Amino acid sequence: MAPGEVYGFLGPNGAGKTTTVRMLVTLLLPTGGHARVAGHDVATEPGLVRRRIGVALQEAALDPLMTGSELIELQATLHGIAPRTVRARGSQLMERVGLSGAAGRRAGTYSGGMRRRLDLAMALIHEPEVLFLDEPTTGLDPTSRLTLWDEVRRLRDDGTTVFLTTQYLEEADQLCDRLGIIADGRIVADGTPAALKADIGRPHLDLVLADGSDLSAAREVVTRFGDQRPSTEGCHLSIALAHGAADIAPILRALDDADFVVAELELKQPTLDDVFLDKTGEHLEGADEPEAAVPEVV
């Protein structure tokens, strides 16, 4: 990762995202290999790593019996922040994440979004060089999600390096300067979202044939127009177009000549889901959730 960038770690549930984060934040000892965070080895210099990182894990681990301000002041003390600045720094951060009004309330009474924001404020109390956010928006309502995205962008603008895991494609696309795709514990792709999509290159044509069509015969017909992608759906064909949109009419004519009836068609530009499909052979489970949930900002 380059300093000051937002690096997204994208993968389905169980791919190894959280395990990787737990190793990088020194909660788990790697069984092999090496990793350096902020210039220090996570296995041999964990203390130095901990001083330079902020961590907000998957479940906002907040003591429900403590108030927001008590929690943030405790976190400041644990990071060795001078007692006379603890309160001022805590108040400043609570204001930044929009929790000033709830600072005196116990964390157990906070909503999911408020808990995430408090968790983020606690992770930022010592102004870390590298911030780890493990699926920070999972389970959040659309408004809270957008607020958190804004805060991540602001952190990047301030020069903080952010390592973010997510299972949401749109989140990765919107927030990350660079992405790593993990599947079954291995990184299968790494690059900027634009570069990864460009690697896929060509747009593809999704076709749905009329019920009862012989799919293998249809595949034979369109095979000369481009590579076909795997599909789990019944009468669905997906073709990476060798010559872009110019291939649409010839494909339709060829199918028509072979007596196939096309029920639906759609031309799609490459997305991160296509990248994911291309690299792993599978769609990302739940990939559409945020797209459906995030309101359009006018």
Added chain:
Amino acid sequence: MRRATVALARRALVNAFRRPQFLAPLVLFPSLFLAINVGGLGATRELDGFPAVDGFLDYQLAAAILQSLLIGGVTAGIAAALDIEEGFFDRLVASPTPRIAIVLGRVLAASVIAFLQVVYFLVLGFVFGASIKGGVVGVACVLAIGVVAGTGFGAIGVLIALRARNASTVQGIFPLVFVVLFISSAFFPLELLSAPADVIARYNPLSFIADGMRQPIAFSNEAWPVVQGLLAAAGIAAASIGLSLLALRGRLRRA
């Protein structure tokens, strides 16, 4: 490290007082047990081998304190296990806080609660007619042994929490606490126990702690039982804190 330890101890104490369901058993169970014992078993004072005491309450007070301290250890363990279950422990471990402060913070809180437990039972005993034969010095001796023992029991709770990683397992040791307490001289003198309980009780460190606290309450400030009680409590505290630190280290490697 001192600041982090104090901050974590303060947090553990604040939590304890915000969870009345955790504090109540520390006083309710032993108080009820004390009332039942004193009310129903007072005639045992007449048995041969029972030492001469002014009242059965004087004799049983140390047992009630010890019982309360042991329950306090279980409670400290449950609180630590809840931190692990709820992920708060990970937050502590991912911070640059010295590892030892994570254990010592919890143990220091157990010490403060132990102090309050001992004071509560001494006041209770005083209200219901017990007399502290050792006077102010005797009270100080009981407090010293009680606080050190409470610290040790708290550390045992933390040790079990670090090993078990869940609160229900820690809670499961609760009945065991009673078994260990009953095979000591906490409730009755060694001379009145049958074999093999008398043999086990003779070497049970809880016997030394109970006798050490009982000596200044019911008899006098004779030094040796008090020193033995203090040594037994200190031994338990040192061993359990050490083992807790080792368990924390092991947990971090296995996590």
